[in-house]
Each structure stands twice: as C-alpha cells, then as structure tokens.
Amino acid sequence: MTESRTGGGGESTAVAARAWQVVKAYGSGETEVVALDRVDVEIARGAFTAIMGPSGSGKSTLMHCLAGLDAVTSGQIWVGDTEITSLKDRKLTRLRRDKIGFIFQAFNLLPTLNALENITLPMDIAGVRPDREWLDRVVSTVGLSGRLKHRPSELSGGQQQRVAVARALASRPEIIFGDEPTGNLDSRAGAEVLGFLRRSVDELGQTIVMVTHDPVAAAYADRVLYLADGRLVDEMWRPTAESVLDRMKAFDTFGRVS
Template sequence: MTTALTQPTTGANGGRVAVAAAGRRVVKAYGAGETRVLALDRVDVDIASGAFTAIMGPSGSGKSTLMHCLAGLDTVSEGEIWVGDQEITKLKDKKLTRLRRDRIGFIFQAFNLLPTLNAAENITLPMDIAGRRVDKEWLGRVVETVGLGGRLKHRPNQLSGGQQQRVAVARALAARPEIIFGDEPTGNLDSRAGAEVLRFLRQSVDELGQTIVMVTHDPVAASYADRVLYLADGRLVDEMLRPSAEAVLDRMKHFDTFGRVS
C-alpha cells in the first residue's frame, strides 16, 4: 500500500508539499445499533508539513475527535491514521505512547504546568522524563521566539495566563516534534494574551518550520492559519486557504448550505 508520505497534498501556490499527518477513510463511531453515533464519517485528510492548519465546525461536528485521532489520543473505528510514514492505527499502546512522546507535541486550554517547577523546568520536563538530552541552542531559539527570556526562573503562579500558555507552547516546541496539536489553545485567555500566543504559533511555523494543527471556534484565531478545514456532521465539507477573520466568520454562517460530501 502507498504510504501517506507519498501522497502529498497541493499547497497554496499549486506545488506539492509533504504530509505530516493523514487520515484515510476515518470512521469514529460511538455505541451500536440504533444508538450508534458517527462522530467521524469516512474522513480523508492531509495535514501539510511546515504549515499551520486550523480545524473548525459547529459544536458536535467532530473537529476535536478528528484532532484526537490524528494525534493518537483516540482510536478509530475504521480507516487509517498516519504520522509521517508511520501508520499508527495498528500500533500497540507502548509503541503509540512512545510515538506521541517522541514525535508529537500538544497544547491545550489547560496549561498543565507543574506549580513546583519554574518555567525553564516545565519546558524541559518531558525531555527530562524521557531521558533525552536538551538541545540548548534550539531551546534558546524557542525561548526567544515565544518571548520568555526574562521569565524562565518564575514559577507558574508568578506568571500571567498568557505567559503560562507561552511556557506550554515552548514546552511543545522544545522537543522538536514533527507536529503540534492544539485544542482551543487560547480558549482560557483574554483577547490580548490569546493574540500573543497565536503570534508565537505563527512565528514557530514561519521561523522554526513547525507543523501545527489547531482546533478552534474563533474566526480570529483561525485567521492565523495557512488553511482552515471545516467539518459538519462528522465530514470535511469545505476548506479555505489564506483565511481572514471576516471570511472565516462568513463561511461559518453558511454551514447549513455546505451539504454533505460523498
């Protein structure tokens, strides 16, 4: 069978780009018989490497489920999930855990920082646990990118919400994962702090070559992405390249007219 890496997607300039993650005919179902509910219904998706992808859709559309399946946090009922050239749907728990640790980064609404550690220690904690050597040059570049140079010795309770989320972003970037998934990463922040974090995510793509996938309901947040994927009723129904907040908002108003994609 052809692997996901040999099935590149088309970039905004019409060229072919590498695929960091992919789903093929993905079905996620809950329950059985008459109570069976399809959260994802035969979804095919490519996530371009070195790009910022946003996933949007109404409540219950399957957007978080899709992200969790692509990230190996949830299993699929049918179909295949690829991370790079590795199909992950058949991996045993131990190998899947190792893949998530070594190749995937996560940023969520909850900052998940340890209160007894300072910012620097929280950033390097996953690598310390894994017994991986910290690349100090790369770490310095990440810290500079997210603007934490003067806050590394501060503990979480000495940082604002935006600064704590920057620590979480730096923690995800520092391990140099192939792909970072964010589930509403600015959802607990005010508009100013959220904009700061989104700028840092954008910079990490433009300056560090990172691949980011973000689930969001916010048109402004989505406007930082290169590409927006729209889900409805568990299916991908539309996409937008080089989005603006106004265009995203207008598209969201017309979900009912998208129809179902076969």
C-alpha cells in the same frame, strides 16, 4: 473541495499527518453516534492548519485521532511515515512522546516547577537531554527569556500558555496539536500566543494543527478545514477573520454545506 484519497503505499515528505477513510463511532445499534464519517485529509508539513465546525461536528475527535489519543473505528492514520492505527500501545505512546507535541486550553503546568523546568519536563521524564541551541531559540521565539525562573503563579495566563507552547516545541516534534489553545485567554493574550504559533511555523518550520471556534484565531492559519456532521465539507486557504466568519455563518444559516 478536492480531497486526497490515497490509501496505503508510501508517504509524501510534504505530509506531516494523514487520515484515510477514517470512521469514529461511539456506541452501537440504535444508540450509535458517528463522530467521523469516512474522513480523508492530509496535513501539510511546515504549515499551520486550523480545524473548525459547529459544535458536535467532530473537529476535536478528528484531532484526537490524528494525534493518536483516540483509536479509530475503521480507516488508517499516518504520522509522517508511520501508520499509527496499527501500533501497539507501547509503540504508540513512544511515538506520541517523540514525534507529537500538545497544547491544550488548560495550561497543564506543574506549580512547583519554574518555567524552564516545565518546558523541559517531558524530555527529563524521557531521559533526553535538551538541544540547548534549539531550546534557546524556542524560548526566544515565544518571548520567555526573562521569565524562565518564574513559577506559574508568578506568570500571567498568556505567559503560562507561552510556557506550554515552548514545552510543545522544545522536543522538536514532527507535529503539534492544539485544542482551543487560547480558549482560556483574553483577546490580547490570545493574540500573543497565536502570534508565537505563527512564528514557530514561519521561523522554526513547525507543523501545527489547531482546533478552534474563533474566526480571529483561524485567521492565523495557512488553511482552514471545515467539518460538519463528521465529514470534511470545505476548506479555505489564506483565511481572514471576515472570510472565516462568513463561512461559519453559512453553517449556522443553512446547516451542513456540501
């Protein structure tokens, strides 16, 4: 696999996020655990990237570091043109609010708010008025036009996750991170949500990075990154569920593949 190893300097407009020589370690001395070991990666703008790997490979840690949710031990990370590893807490919080969207396995909806109120809540908190035309387009893309006045308890799991997807899209972030976003859904509802994520890339120009263990989910992506032992060891373009499954079996059979 060819990895980009450019550090410092300017940022390409085609890159939504970038990690350079990132190390993330927990503990010290004999108890030190290295979750990420000198990882270099570029996330293409306007594309759907999946991150996969065995349990403990560092895939969620990489996503959390790229999203500014976890500090790196060493190395650098950029979101767009901004190096986030040098930002103070307040500026990092503002960047996450303004430029990054999140979709997690738990829907994290407020039960007392209806779907529309949940979608616009982050912007309401930030004091930002939603772009009505964009909001209508997002709602239409995720198929929620007839459900906006329903509270979470009146929605299925798939519909609740669609609300979470719309919430992430509504502020037009530069990049959206999803951590097993269909993990709590049955296969049909999961396929619906993945389809909406795919459409948000194709029709809305969104950039999405998704951690998943599911070959079927990964097949919706343009590119799959494989981690093992905290290192980026392979990638796959235009994946299919079968090709992803075969690649994961190689990890299980032979351990780390270099």
